[in-house]
Amino acid sequence: MLKRLTLLWALLRGDARQLWFALRHPKAPAWLKLGTALLVLYVLSPIDLVPDVLPVVGLVDDLVLVPLAIRWMLKRLPPDIQSAARR
Template sequence: MWKRLSLLWSLVRGDARQLWWALRHPAAPGWLKLGAALIVLYVLSPVDLLPDVLPVVGVVDDLVLVPLAIRWLLKRLPPELAQATAGRR
């Protein structure tokens, strides 16, 4: 599990940092906090769309879905919040 988390982190480091700063910003909307919590639950959950015991395919779903979900949330940030957190990537 730790190997999976470290690989995910290396792929989404910049976006994850921006998401972190957006979550800590006073103007962060509630939907952003909920979306981030759901992403964390998905990463930590033992239940996956494709089980990790399947060679390659089991990890690839996480490597694709998590970065896409983070990017999706960031693209929906209010413009002033996106601009305030963009320099923190």
């Protein structure tokens, strides 16, 4: 579990920071907070789309789905929140 979180953090460092700042923005939409909560639950959950017991494939789903979900949420933010989160 810790290995998976460390690997994800290394991969997502910049996007995760932007998401964190966007979440703390006073005008952050409710869907962003809900989507982030669901994404965190997915990462921490022992239930995956592809089980982690499969050697390489088990981690690859997290390394693909999580970054895609974060980028998808960041791209749908209002422009003022996007620019504030990038700074």
